[in-house]
Amino acid sequence: MMGSESGRAVAAMVSLQLLFSALQVFIKLALxxxxDARVLVAYRFMFAATFLCPIAFLRERKKRPPLTMKVVLQLFLCGLFGFSINQNLYVLAIKLTSATYITAISNLTPATTFLLAILTRLETLKLKKPAGQAKLLGTLVGMGGAMLLTFYKGPKIMVLDQLPHPKFAHLTENPQSHPISTGNQIIGSFLGIISCFTYATWLVIQAKVSKVYPCHYSIAAMVCLFGALQSTVMALCVHRDMEHWRLGLNIRLYSSAYAGLVASGSAFPLLSWCLRKKGPLFISVFSPLMLIFVALMSSIILNEALHLGSVLGSVLIVGGLYMVLWGKAKEAADLSEDENQGKESIPVTTGGENEMK
Incomplete structure (x- = not known):
């Protein structure tokens, strides 16, 4: 029974990485x-909120606790950092560089989360323990990979050129096959790294709000709703001409609908199930799969070139990711062992209840 559940969780995570990989390609095609990147982000969360709000209302209407101003403020900040700012930076970074390039940068999220937790004193740096050393080393290696990815291009990798390259002229009028300029590469990398920090900020805030408001569908629906409102205001500040907002039966509509309905709406219940069954560490382990899928899809559909610097930088970023994940797993194991030892040392005659955090 456990083996079957583990198999389903693995299949679900591989499927999710495929869904998210296709999203990167859809975004690039629409761009x-x-x-406009801001309009695309606004439409994404409009579709997502429209999809998730009825589901949240029906599934959690009987167990939803009352909303307080503090929870509403936290959800507003989740929408601002995790959706509005994060996705605007992320999509703009893809526009300046490539889907593969920014997918590699996004693997810095665990490292940036660790740095943010240190800066906000939510976590202490225990350099005398292997777990702390691994997390620090992984963070430095990942950041080094990001720098290599940014400043070193290297020769073109010819392996992916052997793959079939169907033409998608009917989907996009302006395929970007020209090389990425050095300026765009540096700016795109910077925006990608900042998006990782905003995503980490969202993770910290959402972890707090989930403890006092344990309704995952409602949280997702309200955060998407706030994200839609915030992103729409951002986009309207730049584009008030309705020509920028008009959707027809074209790649702009398909990309917006896929991003909102599939990548945000439909994928969320599957991701929540995996998170509930296997925990956040299990989820993070599968992140590098998306980099492989995006590289293949981008080469086939977008005809994007892959260079040695991107490969070496991606290897370092993924290596740093797994160092951080190993450190977190080791830290959790050490904490569990310490708690078990503490239980064994408590005399049975006390008769008191022990509350563990």
Missing amino acids: NDGM
Whole structure:
């Protein structure tokens, strides 16, 4: 029974990485077609909120606790950092560079989360323990990979050129096959790294709000709703001409609908199930799969070139990711062992209840 559940969890995570990989390609196709990045983000969360709000209302209407102003403020900040700012930076970074490039940068999220937790004193740096050393080393290696990815291009990797390259002229009018300029590469990398920090900020805030408001569908629906409102205001500040907002039966509509309904709406219940069954560490282990899928899809569909610097930088980032994950797993194991030893040392005659954090 456990083996079957583990198999389903692995299959679910691989499927999710495929769904998210296709999202990167859809985003790039819409941007190549001339769609504004801010408008694309706004439409994504409009679709997501429209999809998730009825589900949240029906599934959690009987167990939803009352909303307080503190919870509403936290959900607003989740929408601001995790969705509005994060996705605007992320999509703009993809526009300046490539889907593969920014997918590699996004693997810095565990390292940036660790740095943010240190800066906000939510976590202490225990350099005398192997777990603390691994997390620090992993963070430094990941950041080094990001720097290599940014400043070193190297020769073109010819392996992916052997793959079939179907033409998608009917989907995009302006395919970006020209090389990425050095300026765009540096700016795109910077925006990608900042998006990782905003995502880490969202994780910290959402972890707090989930403890006092344990309704995952409602949280997702309200955060998407706030994200839609905030992103729409951001986009309207730049584009008030309705021509930028018009959707037809084209790649702009398909990309917006896929991003909102599939990558945000439908994928969330599956991700929540995996998180509940296997925990956050299990989820993080599968992140590098998306980099492989995106590299293949981008080469086939977008005809994007892959260079040695991108490969070496990606290897370092993924290596740093697994160092951080190993450190977190080791730290959790050490904490569990210490708690078990503490239980054994408590005399049975006390008769008191022990509360553990």
